[in-house]
Amino acid sequence: MDATPVAPPTRAADARLDRIPVVTRSHRIWVALLGIFFTFDLVDLNTFAYVAPALRSEWGLSITAVGAVTSVSFLGMFLGGLLGGRLADRFGRRPTILGSAVFYSTFSLLSAVSVNVEMLAVTRVLTGFGLQAMTGVLLVYVTEMFPREQRGRYQSLTLALGLLGVPIAAAVSRLLVPIGPGTWRWVFVIGAGGIVGVILSVRLLPESIRWQVAQGRAEEAEPVLAKLESEARGILGRDLPEPGPAVETAESGNIRELLRPPYLQRLTVASAVMICLILGFYGFSSWIPTLLVEDGYTQTESLNYSLVLAIGAVPGALLAWPLVDRFERKTLILGISLVVTVLLLAFGISSGAVLVMVIGFLINMLMQMLVAVLYTYLPEVFPTRLRGLGAGCANSVGRLSGAAGAFIVGGVYSGLGYTAVFLYLALVILLLGTLLALFGERTTRRRLEDVGSAPEPA
Template structure:
């Protein structure tokens, strides 16, 4: 590197210096740790939907009570998203990730030991707080610490690793839950693995350089950037670097109300809320709906288990295209496929068709989720990225809360065919709104998006 180039690098912000790096072994390590953390969080998030038929039969729960427990985790996720995002802006990404991981591990153990419906409901609320606080920080961390041209792919890898939780949960439920009274408790107990993930993250993950810079800790951020450049330089040439420095500014919720961030917050919060309503309105009720249609419980769990492989397939498909097509276009395509699949699922009773369509819907829903989780942190600046993504995620979880109760009422009053028709139409609406009104982010630096 010549003297002039060295001077330009020295003027650049730590975030810009990371943006120009090739993929290194350190990036790979980070994404594996974050992916495993997301796996445990998602396991806790989806586990009740697979255990619901067993717990319902053992405790004699009504459909309404199943709906309440399904909604409980989203109540907690609302507070976890909003509070966790703001705490990560205030205290750093890493401390909140570690604290949330320990917290949801403890509440998973509480779910495993729950003696009745009331304690299980409370434990699911608390689990939701920890799960969403940790997940929100993971997506913000990836947007801030991974190179611009590959951050979409890295998030797809994270979702892929986390998506393994879906078939893992379903097959664990299929193998363990029917084996005897109270056996379902062992499935909940798996969540304590979060303690191990927190320990690895404490040692192996640095703080976000963009957060450090925004909070006046530029020297520490530069040290991390220099260390990453040294690792990357051994693998080849480094790219060019933008010289415009990042501002040092600690944000507040009030900053979210300034344009254009207010518009982005309202747009993505409302669209993501409707999407979450439809996503969990479909996935959380598949085993219960199939059993009520007359399918044997083990057969219904088998269909749900096979469908869960769509969760793993989607990130693999997105890995090839996530940084090549516009983020909002990816959302549109995915929700259109999901919507059509939901409508077909509600109209058929053939096991083979139900299974194939369920795989397609799950794949499309996770593709849309991955695109949303990549997209949302990108549209806010560093000083309010945690708060912005947290508020959007928190508002979206209101859709999850509503889903557990409203979908139960819709299902009881209208039947499954009408339910899935409505959910499919809602998916179409989400895609159109995001595609028409959302900002463009793919292939652009976070600072460029913030200035737009």
């Protein structure tokens, strides 16, 4: 038993949290739990893309109908991100995560019993609502509860665990869809597995300490904070340094504050970058199975290639691990964007199974690396009282663009052809990196309170 005195709860809890320099046993448990949520989030998010070719055949859907279902899913995500972020700032990170996971799991099950495309569209809207309400808050949770020198690494690790859901969705689809009519329904059943994370998290996932401080409820954070301090002292073999001064005040944020300087510019930049990310990322991953079939590959070949491409997701997020806390995030994002731009252009003019799979694998891998770094960056630029709302708004605007993006890809393909789709995607990713490099904040290894509450130092 550690006999070192614990700082009294009158000391600023957020400052005490900042002095913990190591990842403890509790942190590792939280990573596993958040990884489960991310896994089934990404399983569910990718299910429609993998079953779309089968639905086109079984229900006689057009490319336009596939685009419509994809678009309404993004509309649900837009609304979910807005409401989820606001609920997280108002009622807490933990209840928002658990409630959203129950919500999207329920509607994923209902997707499995859809009798027509109209019912499926409704269930996908509501599934998307729950998915995005949860995803934005998961990012906020990692940002607030992990040591500042390592929060980027553990954001990438959490995402990497979650990205297991991408090859899981691809593999399940590859196994089930070709069996026969109606077997695509079981893919949606797998997507409802988020309920597993809820069951485990009821006892194991605490509320965010920073959120409790911002709400003037630091005494409620004391048991978890004291446990983290004790675990950290056990790892270090010495006492922790004295806490620094508190920065956050116990107050609630609101949308009006978010629309005033300095947060308006941050929200604008973050929203523009998320628009580019969604247009580029989902324009590639969601349409690849369908575009390959349209380009002459069989449905089985398309699913095989999609599975290979999907496997690149997990190592992609892990590629961010050694870099995300070492280099300035916005600079790293620019570098990744430039490489992805070149690869997308190459993919659009490539032919032959091996070349398509190799270049596609690299694109998917680096896209996920880009997502890991950007997901680390996004919640850092807002203060705790506005973090859920700010990150949620930026995420939501991005998701809303996905509704238009589904039609853009379909329109570009119909009007200009297969290669033009990848030229369009390359330009979008190039714009993403350029915008953030020019107008983004520096966040790497800075205190959250310093980044969120004050202008960037000269």
